[in-house]
Amino acid sequence: MHAFAALLDALIYTRSRNAKLKLIGDYLRATPDPDRGWALAALTGEIDIPGVKPAVVRALIEARVDPVLFRMSRDYVGDTAETVALLWPEPAGPPADTEPLGVAAVVERLTRLSRSDAPAALAEMLDRMDADERFALIKMATGGLRVGVSARLAKQALADAFGLDVDAVEEVWHGIDPPYPALFAWAEGTGEQPTAADVPVFRPFMLAHPLEELRVDLADYAAEWKWDGIRVQLVHVAGETRLYSRTGDDVTRAFPDVAAAFATHGAVDGELMVRGQAQAGEAGSFNALQQRLGRKLVSAKMLAEAPAFVRLYDILFDGDEDLRALPWTDRRARLESFATRLDPERFDVSTVIEAADFTALEGIRAGARDAAIEGVMLKRRDSPYVAGRRTGLWYKWKRDPLTADCVMMYAQRGNGRRSSYYSDYTFGCWTADGELLPVGKAYSGITDEELRQLDRFVRGHTLARFGPVREVEKTLVLEIAFDSIHESKRHKSGVAMRFPRIARIRTDKPAEEADTLAALRALVT
Numbered sequence: 001m002h003a004f005a006a007l008l009d010a011l012i013y014t015r016s017r018n019a020k021l022k023l024i025g026d027y028l029r030a031t032p033d034p035d036r037g038w039a040l041a042a043l044t045g046e047i048d049i050p051g052v053k054p055a056v057v058r059a060l061i062e063a064r065v066d067p068v069l070f071r072m073s074r075d076y077v078g079d080t081a082e083t084v085a086l087l088w089p090e091p092a093g094p095p096a097d098t099e100p101l102g103v104a105a106v107v108e109r110l111t112r113l114s115r116s117d118a119p120a121a122l123a124e125m126l127d128r129m130d131a132d133e134r135f136a137l138i139k140m141a142t143g144g145l146r147v148g149v150s151a152r153l154a155k156q157a158l159a160d161a162f163g164l165d166v167d168a169v170e171e172v173w174h175g176i177d178p179p180y181p182a183l184f185a186w187a188e189g190t191g192e193q194p195t196a197a198d199v200p201v202f203r204p205f206m207l208a209h210p211l212e213e214l215r216v217d218l219a220d221y222a223a224e225w226k227w228d229g230i231r232v233q234l235v236h237v238a239g240e241t242r243l244y245s246r247t248g249d250d251v252t253r254a255f256p257d258v259a260a261a262f263a264t265h266g267a268v269d270g271e272l273m274v275r276g277q278a279q280a281g282e283a284g285s286f287n288a289l290q291q292r293l294g295r296k297l298v299s300a301k302m303l304a305e306a307p308a309f310v311r312l313y314d315i316l317f318d319g320d321e322d323l324r325a326l327p328w329t330d331r332r333a334r335l336e337s338f339a340t341r342l343d344p345e346r347f348d349v350s351t352v353i354e355a356a357d358f359t360a361l362e363g364i365r366a367g368a369r370d371a372a373i374e375g376v377m378l379k380r381r382d383s384p385y386v387a388g389r390r391t392g393l394w395y396k397w398k399r400d401p402l403t404a405d406c407v408m409m410y411a412q413r414g415n416g417r418r419s420s421y422y423s424d425y426t427f428g429c430w431t432a433d434g435e436l437l438p439v440g441k442a443y444s445g446i447t448d449e450e451l452r453q454l455d456r457f458v459r460g461h462t463l464a465r466f467g468p469v470r471e472v473e474k475t476l477v478l479e480i481a482f483d484s485i486h487e488s489k490r491h492k493s494g495v496a497m498r499f500p501r502i503a504r505i506r507t508d509k510p511a512e513e514a515d516t517l518a519a520l521r522a523l524v525t
Helices: 002-012 017-030 035-043 054-062 067-077 080-087 103-112 118-127 131-142 151-162 166-173 181-187 256-261 286-290 300-305 328-339 358-366 448-460 517-521
Strands: 221-227 230-237 240-245 266-274 308-318 347-349 373-380 394-398 402-413 422-430 436-442 462-466 469-472 477-482 484-487 495-498 501-506
Touching: 002 017, 002 035, 002 131, 017 035, 017 151, 035 103, 035 151, 035 181, 054 067, 054 080, 054 118, 054 131, 067 080, 080 131, 103 118, 103 131, 118 131, 151 166, 151 181, 166 181, 221 328, 221 394, 230 308, 240 256, 256 308, 266 286, 266 328, 308 328, 328 347, 358 373, 402 436, 402 448, 422 448, 422 477, 422 517, 436 477, 436 495, 436 517, 448 462, 448 469, 448 501, 477 495, 495 517
Parallel strands: 308 347
Antiparallel strands: 221 373, 230 240, 230 266, 266 308, 373 394, 402 422, 402 469, 402 477, 422 436, 462 469, 477 501, 484 495
16 A cells, blocks of 8 residues: 555645656556556546445544544544544554555455445554555545546556557446456557457547537537436447446446346437426436436335436447447437337437527527426537537537525535635525525535635634534525526425525625525426
């Protein structure tokens, strides 16, 4: 762990992208298998240790040091791993095993253990480490390194270190499991390059630019609805199906019903949603889909109550034939033909919006408040399917956000560079009885100056303290923008906002004139 800890420490204090690439590349060349593979998995967020969560780490440290000291220190430092690494007491006697711990030994042991056994094993490992190694271990085990390295940067470093093409690495990456022995064998010339014929590989998505003030000619662009689910890619190769999210995460286990239904050799791009209960057969809201996201096991009851389906946008492969270079119009025809081979209960094709011109399309878009519609996509009819955002090819035209005037109720310290500020705000609306109930939480949408302004308000108008959270006087109104609002049994107010962010600080508006819960409920879709 010492070399990996040194790498993380160096990455934290290195701002240059090229310097970060060199640091990671040097580590990967100098470190043997399987340590380097697990380290790369940690850098790219591919490690999952179910038995070690932040609550486990907090319980371990609070059993060893004064809990009040830990919480005050955590509040000041702003990072649990760093706080624990520094506060962890030295063991009373020499450790039973003085053999240095490697990255692979740590990961393989913790992933094999049950949830009940993992905490004791983690504590034993922390006893054998210095502060830097403890920091690295906790960061890796809890899945949040936050050392200024994206997954793409780590893959670029691998490609640069061994003279590979990063797009070739990206293409096979998600079809290979950590610690990536086949990948490193290919990199070092001792094995063959993994190909799409061997594994159901992920191809980077084609993305869209915001339309903003631009108007386009519908003779050149096709319009279709932008649905409010999660963008997925389905790949079926050699009898195996994988579902990938936009970030390349494998979400197959959370949606086995969709995976089982996609048994046709090829690869498609679409929006994963669930059927709405109120409108049988139609797409449900994102709130309905959210009940299934992130689950590794899905119960039979959930499969029945929230059946998933995919609304298809595009086709990348039909069998072994790569269609990405074809213009959109040709791919669209191939997609419609491909879809006839699929289960219509699980797959349909997103319809093209018929509009005489852009002005007519504006009117159609303005009237769209379906719970499952997020906006409109505009796709150039002659566009190939290319990774990333390419100017002039695809545009996204999201529907205008909803807004509500809400009263700040609580504030919490932030993380990272915001750890010294109260930057996360819980806000509420009034009931008919004059009670203020929380309706959401937001931390984005404000400038640095506005952050300082809100931080000053919190510190000067605190009513009570609850660890890192402060209750404030109910006098400040925030205009909150959000994409949609849904019924929610998990919240006392009975509603939940989708993507809330702060639009304005309303110092001009008295708190008693903020919106009511009834007004918010009228916006529920």
